[in-house]
Amino acid sequence: MTRREAALILGLRESATPDKVKEAHRKVMVANHPDAGGSDYLASKVNEAKDVMLGKTKGSNSAF
Amino acid sequence: MAGRVIVNLIVMSSGVLARAFAQAYRQALQNASRNGVAHETIHNMKKVSKTMTESEARQILGVTENAPWEEILKKYDSLFENNAKNGSFYLQSKVFRAKERLESAAKKGAEGITGLNI
Numbered sequence: 001m002t003r004r005e006a007a008l009i010l011g012l013r014e015s016a017t018p019d020k021v022k023e024a025h026r027k028v029m030v031a032n033h034p035d036a037g038g039s040d041y042l043a044s045k046v047n048e049a050k051d052v053m054l055g056k057t058k059g060s061n062s063a064f
Numbered sequence: 065m066a067g068r069v070i071v072n073l074i075v076m077s078s079g080v081l082a083r084a085f086a087q088a089y090r091q092a093l094q095n096a097s098r099n100g101v102a103h104e105t106i107h108n109m110k111k112v113s114k115t116m117t118e119s120e121a122r123q124i125l126g127v128t129e130n131a132p133w134e135e136i137l138k139k140y141d142s143l144f145e146n147n148a149k150n151g152s153f154y155l156q157s158k159v160f161r162a163k164e165r166l167e168s169a170a171k172k173g174a175e176g177i178t179g180l181n182i
Contacts, residue, residue: 011152024152031151037142039126042155 006049018054025050118169121162136166 007014010024028046032038122129125139140163147156 005154008154009152011154028151028155031146031149032143032155034126036146037139038146039124039139039143041123041126042143042158046155 001045001048001052003052006052009045009049010053012053016053021050021053116161116165118165121165121169124158124162125166127166133170136163 003014007016010016010021010028012020012024016024025046029043030036032042032046034040034043116124122131125136125143127136127139140159143159144156144163147153147159
C-alpha cells in the first residue's frame with residue numbers, strides 16, 4: 001500500500017500529523033468494525049493504512 | 065618538431081574521444097527510451113490488473129462464495145451507509161465498486177442460465 005492510498009482510506013492528506021491519523025483511524029474503524037457489520041478485509045486495510053501513515057511499515061514494496 | 069607531433073596526437077585523440085562520447089550518449093538515450101517504454105508497459109499492465117477481481121469484491125463486502133444476492137445487497141447497504149456517515153469516501157467507493165463487480169458477475173451468470181434455457 002502506498003502512502004497515497006493510505007491517506008485516501010483514512011480520508012486525510014498525506015502530510016497529516018500522527019494525532020490526526022489516530023483520530024481518523026478511530027472514526028473509520030468504528031464505521032467498518034467487523035463486530036458492527038463491517039468486513040474483516042476493510043478493517044485490515046484500515047489498520048494497514050494507519051501503520052503506513054505512522055511510518056510503521058514502508059508499504060509492501062520494501063525490500064526488507 | 066616533437067612538440068608539433070605531440071600537439072597533433074592530442075588533437076586527434078581528443079577528436080576520437082569526442083566522437084566516442086557522442087556515440088555513447090546517443091546509445092544511452094536510446095537505452096533510456098527503451099527502458100522508459102518497458103517501464104510504461106509494465107505500469108499499464110499493472111493498471112489493467114488493478115481492476116477488482118471477484119474474490120476481492122467478495123472480501124470487501126465480507127460475503128462468501130455462495131451468498132444470495134439479498135445478503136450481498138444488505139451488506140452493501142450497511143457498509144455504504146456507515147462510510148457515508150463517518151467513514152471515508154475512498155472505502156465507500158470501494159464498497160460500491162465491489163457491489164458493481166458482483167452485480168455484473170451475477171448478471172452474467174443469469175444470462176448464461178437463460179442462454180442454456182433457449
